[in-house]
Amino acid sequence: MKSARAMKVLIGLTLGVGSIPSLTAAEAAAADPCRLPGGVLKSGALAARSAVECGAVGRLVDAGDGVPLPVQPPGSSVTLDVLYPTGARTYTLTTDAQGHVTSGGQAIDSPTMFPDLPGPGACERDSYVVRPYKWYWPWLFRTTKGTALATDRQADFDAAARRATANITQGRNTCGLRGKTGAAGGFIGHTARQGNFVYADGQTTCGANDYQNVIDEGDLPGGFLEATLAWTCTWAETHHGVTMAVSADIRMNGSDYNWTYHPSEDPACDPAFPPDPQRWRYDVESVLTHEVGHVYGLVNLSAAEDINQTMFPGIRRCSGHMRSLGRGDVLGMRALYGRR
Numbered sequence: 001m002k003s004a005r006a007m008k009v010l011i012g013l014t015l016g017v018g019s020i021p022s023l024t025a026a027e028a029a030a031a032d033p034c035r036l037p038g039g040v041l042k043s044g045a046l047a048a049r050s051a052v053e054c055g056a057v058g059r060l061v062d063a064g065d066g067v068p069l070p071v072q073p074p075g076s077s078v079t080l081d082v083l084y085p086t087g088a089r090t091y092t093l094t095t096d097a098q099g100h101v102t103s104g105g106q107a108i109d110s111p112t113m114f115p116d117l118p119g120p121g122a123c124e125r126d127s128y129v130v131r132p133y134k135w136y137w138p139w140l141f142r143t144t145k146g147t148a149l150a151t152d153r154q155a156d157f158d159a160a161a162r163r164a165t166a167n168i169t170q171g172r173n174t175c176g177l178r179g180k181t182g183a184a185g186g187f188i189g190h191t192a193r194q195g196n197f198v199y200a201d202g203q204t205t206c207g208a209n210d211y212q213n214v215i216d217e218g219d220l221p222g223g224f225l226e227a228t229l230a231w232t233c234t235w236a237e238t239h240h241g242v243t244m245a246v247s248a249d250i251r252m253n254g255s256d257y258n259w260t261y262h263p264s265e266d267p268a269c270d271p272a273f274p275p276d277p278q279r280w281r282y283d284v285e286s287v288l289t290h291e292v293g294h295v296y297g298l299v300n301l302s303a304a305e306d307i308n309q310t311m312f313p314g315i316r317r318c319s320g321h322m323r324s325l326g327r328g329d330v331l332g333m334r335a336l337y338g339r340r
């Protein structure tokens with residue numbers, strides 16, 4: 001009896017709500033162009049209106065695949081690069097000078113589960129793709145105090161991060177391409193801060209730009225393919241027609257993968273052992289070199305022929321092959337930064 005009565009009240013309420021004269025969604029939108037639903041906004045929700053006028057800067061927008069990114073202020077963008085052992089995803093959210101928000105992305109799946117295919121050599125390909133931004137001053141980064149992978153010594157991690165940055169800025173290669181690129185940057189110490197990755201609406205994503213450059217390790221979320229190896233967020237701004245990177249953070253996945261600093265000497269990488277996931281190691285310096293390539297404006301390569309370029313997202317276990325840049329990687333850095 002009591003529940004029947006409750007049900008009746010509930011029905012009454014439901015009908016009541018439904019019967020209140022209300023605007024259709026289209027009428028409401030016409031009356032208030034800034035009327036936005038709660039939660040993560042759909043891509044395109046702000047394409048025709050100003051995120052500033054609508055107070056939507058900082059709101060999360062689905063930048064593709066359900067991955068949310070926060071709306072940046074006018075004239076700025078945020079790019080998230082997600083690296084898997086067998087592929088990569090990129091998501092960008094850009095707010096133009098008028099406050100209109102657009103999203104873009106790229107998905108690459110490596111041709112084989114473990115890309116041990118020889119393919120064309122690293123020096124046989126000229127391929128590169130660059131972002132619409134670059135650094136106009138050195139990318140000076142810190143590592144979060146306590147960050148360690150593979151060993152418990154942060155000095156090992158710091159050294160790998162320093163080398164990775166030098167690999168990119170100096171265009172380290174075995175292709176006979178001499179001379180450093182004009183890019184600059186390096187390690188400047190430790191910080192109590194973490195990388196600018198935030199947990200929002202059940203998802204991990206890039207935060208608002210904080211003008212700090214931080215590399216750390218943490219538990220990155222799984223994706224559609226498998227757990228991610230590393231994330232890089234890069235924030236860029238356009239001033240007087242010039243688009244410049246203004247901060248970039250990298251997070252390595254210390255939870256789901258095993259790492260090494262010396263893939264050729266690591267006993268777990270002994271090829272005599274049968275392939276056992278528990279023994280797979282990923283080379284910290286290789287993965288960081290690829291990620292630092294994103295920081296400086298290099299885009300993932302997608303053609304299977306580019307499998308031996310550092311910017312091809314196919315990470316071989318127990319291999320340091322990405323430490324040395326391919327010909328295309330060096331040409332890409334030169335295209336952005338020139339050479340000196």
Ligand SMILES: [Zn+2]
Binds near residue numbers: 081083088290311
């Ligand atoms: Zn990548």
